[in-house]
Amino acid sequence: MSELLLKVEDLQTAFFTRQGVIKAVDGVSFHVRDGETVGIVGESGCGKTVTGLSILRLLPEPAGRIIGGKIIFQGVNLVELSKNHMRAYRGKMISMILQDPMTSLNPVFPIGDQIAESVRLHQGLPDDMIQPEVISALRLLKIPAPEMRLNDYPFQLSGGMRQRVVGAIAMSCHPRLLIADEPTTALDATIQAQYIALFKDIQQKTNVGIIFITHDFGVVAKMCHRVCVMYAGKIVETAPTSVIFKAPRHPYTVALINSVPRLDRKDERLYSIEGQPPSMANLPPGCRFCPRCSAAQDICRKQQPPEVKISDDHSVSCWRIS
Amino acid sequence: MAAIRDFTIDNKSLRKKSRPVILQPNFIIPVVILTLLVICAIFAPLLAPYNPTVNSLKDRLLPPFFAHGGSTAHFLGTDGFGRDILSRVIYGARISLSVSMLVILITASIGTIVGIFSGYIGGRWDSFLMRVTDVSLAFPAILIALLMAVILGPSFWTVVIAISLLGWAPYARLIRGETLRLRQADFVTQARIIGTSPLRIMGVHIFPNVVNPLIVLATMQVGLVILTEAALSYLGAGIPPPTASWGQMVSDGRNVIDTAWWISFFPGIAIGLVVLSGNFLGDWIRDKLDPRLRQL
Numbered sequence: 001m002s003e004l005l006l007k008v009e010d011l012q013t014a015f016f017t018r019q020g021v022i023k024a025v026d027g028v029s030f031h032v033r034d035g036e037t038v039g040i041v042g043e044s045g046c047g048k049t050v051t052g053l054s055i056l057r058l059l060p061e062p063a064g065r066i067i068g069g070k071i072i073f074q075g076v077n078l079v080e081l082s083k084n085h086m087r088a089y090r091g092k093m094i095s096m097i098l099q100d101p102m103t104s105l106n107p108v109f110p111i112g113d114q115i116a117e118s119v120r121l122h123q124g125l126p127d128d129m130i131q132p133e134v135i136s137a138l139r140l141l142k143i144p145a146p147e148m149r150l151n152d153y154p155f156q157l158s159g160g161m162r163q164r165v166v167g168a169i170a171m172s173c174h175p176r177l178l179i180a181d182e183p184t185t186a187l188d189a190t191i192q193a194q195y196i197a198l199f200k201d202i203q204q205k206t207n208v209g210i211i212f213i214t215h216d217f218g219v220v221a222k223m224c225h226r227v228c229v230m231y232a233g234k235i236v237e238t239a240p241t242s243v244i245f246k247a248p249r250h251p252y253t254v255a256l257i258n259s260v261p262r263l264d265r266k267d268e269r270l271y272s273i274e275g276q277p278p279s280m281a282n283l284p285p286g287c288r289f290c291p292r293c294s295a296a297q298d299i300c301r302k303q304q305p306p307e308v309k310i311s312d313d314h315s316v317s318c319w320r321i322s
Numbered sequence: 323m324a325a326i327r328d329f330t331i332d333n334k335s336l337r338k339k340s341r342p343v344i345l346q347p348n349f350i351i352p353v354v355i356l357t358l359l360v361i362c363a364i365f366a367p368l369l370a371p372y373n374p375t376v377n378s379l380k381d382r383l384l385p386p387f388f389a390h391g392g393s394t395a396h397f398l399g400t401d402g403f404g405r406d407i408l409s410r411v412i413y414g415a416r417i418s419l420s421v422s423m424l425v426i427l428i429t430a431s432i433g434t435i436v437g438i439f440s441g442y443i444g445g446r447w448d449s450f451l452m453r454v455t456d457v458s459l460a461f462p463a464i465l466i467a468l469l470m471a472v473i474l475g476p477s478f479w480t481v482v483i484a485i486s487l488l489g490w491a492p493y494a495r496l497i498r499g500e501t502l503r504l505r506q507a508d509f510v511t512q513a514r515i516i517g518t519s520p521l522r523i524m525g526v527h528i529f530p531n532v533v534n535p536l537i538v539l540a541t542m543q544v545g546l547v548i549l550t551e552a553a554l555s556y557l558g559a560g561i562p563p564p565t566a567s568w569g570q571m572v573s574d575g576r577n578v579i580d581t582a583w584w585i586s587f588f589p590g591i592a593i594g595l596v597v598l599s600g601n602f603l604g605d606w607i608r609d610k611l612d613p614r615l616r617q618l
Contacts, residue, residue, distance in 0.1 A: 087517045098515075104508035122516075
């Protein structure tokens with residue numbers, strides 16, 4: 001088994017707003033190993049992105065803060081690091097790809113300069129060594145004719161190409177952990193498939209650990225080794241990808257998987273989950289999914305379910321299991 | 323039939339759109355006037371027919387060439403000391419240009435630094451700096467300048483400092499607003515993700531993206547600064563005589579405006595033309611740089 005890279009323990013992130021304290025991430029625990037892809041899946045607003053930003057400590061301050069838990073990366077608790085220390089980790093050890101390739105590049109600089117910025121910052125190379133690094137980053141992301149692209153501005157590139165450039169920036173300093181926040185959501189289906197194949201290839205070459213944040217179980221099936229299903233700030237089920245598709249245990253996981261359109265079934269209508277996720281400012285006292293759960297019992301409404309380990313790598317938080 | 327007509331109309335409007343820059347009156351007229359200003363300022367000794375500060379009492383209060391009793395020896399007439407108005411207007415361009423360039427350089431730099439810092443750092447610094455900006459915007463600039471002139475004595479640098487003292491506030495306001503928008507932008511988050519320092523984010527990622535509005539505001543301010551300098555000189559708190567300055571010349575003529583109107587009139591026209599040119603050029607640049615218009 002490969003080395004443990006990241007261990008998140010009981011992470012709690014809150015936003016202090018005028019409406020009160022909103023716990024966007026409430027006791028999340030998971031881990032990532034070298035060369036492993038862990039998917040974090042859930043609806044919009046369930047805390048996936050906030051989890052990602054918490055690991056990099058890039059929450060919008062002063063409103064957003066980590067109020068509890070540990071983020072242990074290669075034995076170092078990132079929560080306790082000083083700001084300057086943390087900055088040395090960003091880009092070099094841990095990197096991130098944002099959702100929208102149209103806005104995540106600076107419109108006024110050629111892409112070569114934007115990749116070089118990260119290289120210059122972390123690798124301490126002499127000036128004439130930087131360009132080869134930039135080109136190799138572009139090559140890693142399979143951008144054709146990288147030497148010709150260095151002086152291109154973002155507006156000259158297509159969406160898929162820009163997302164590759166964003167990937168090149170993220171990978172330019174050979175990080176150990178990559179947080180990909182819905183990197184394929186803004187791309188169309190064919191480009192999406194290419195991008196996923198590309199990252200699988202990059203992972204094989206570099207053995208980088210990836211946290212893949214998405215709402216799309218179809219993407220999870222292609223990309224991830226393990227999956228954490230998040231709902232309203234909590235992880236409700238964790239399992240290897242193969243297990244989660246064959247034997248999902250949490251009603252929310254079941255519902256999510258059923259809402260993926262499938263070509264091999266001839267159902268009349270696509271399944272969808274009734275209702276909306278609860279407001280994070282006003283959570284139900286019991287299980288957070290129970291207002292939308294078809295199997296809800298009395299206890300679900302009163303008490304939060306404990307996490308139950310079904311097997312070594314499969315755990316579920318649901319009263320029906322315990 | 324209708325379709326064909328529509329097509330021709332479209333074609334015409336397309337052609338109109340692609341009129342070369344040089345023929346757009348909003349661009350070319352202000353540029354010509356401002357270029358003249360710069361040429362006058364630089365080559366004043368060559369262009370001016372007379373020394374602007376030497377009195378010649380026998381030539382007192384001569385009218386311009388087209389008025390009764392005027393001659394082409396003094397095209398725009400002379401003032402109460404017999405100094406040539408045309409020469410003084412040409413030399414006055416030096417003061418207007420140098421004051422406005424210096425003031426804009428100083429105010430734009432301070433305002434941009436304050437604005438980016440305030441907008442990016444946020445929190446208490448932002449509140450503090452923006453309250454200072456509010457006070458600066460609310461305070462009458464002429465009053466401060468008069469006060470400065472009294473304390474430091476009227477001189478070129480007093481004028482520059484006096485106008486700059488409050489003049490940075492509009493820049494700070496504008497740039498802060500832009501920065502607030504940009505700090506939310508994904509590319510700034512992306513820069514933070516790779517570990518870029520706050521100082522570098524402000525300088526390298528935010529600053530180039532606020533240059534467009536900055537240029538527009540700076541151009542717009544040219545007129546305002548020249549007007550303020552003229553007002554100060556008019557009030558006697560500006561450039562000390564006998565150096566020729568437009569505001570002061572307007573002031574010189576105010577006692578004889580009913581008989582020797584040309585003393586105030588020509589420098590007044592110069593002020594008006596330059597101020598309007600600055601504003602029109604600023605408008606034109608804004609339209610050109612506005613990305614929403616550019617994408618059409």
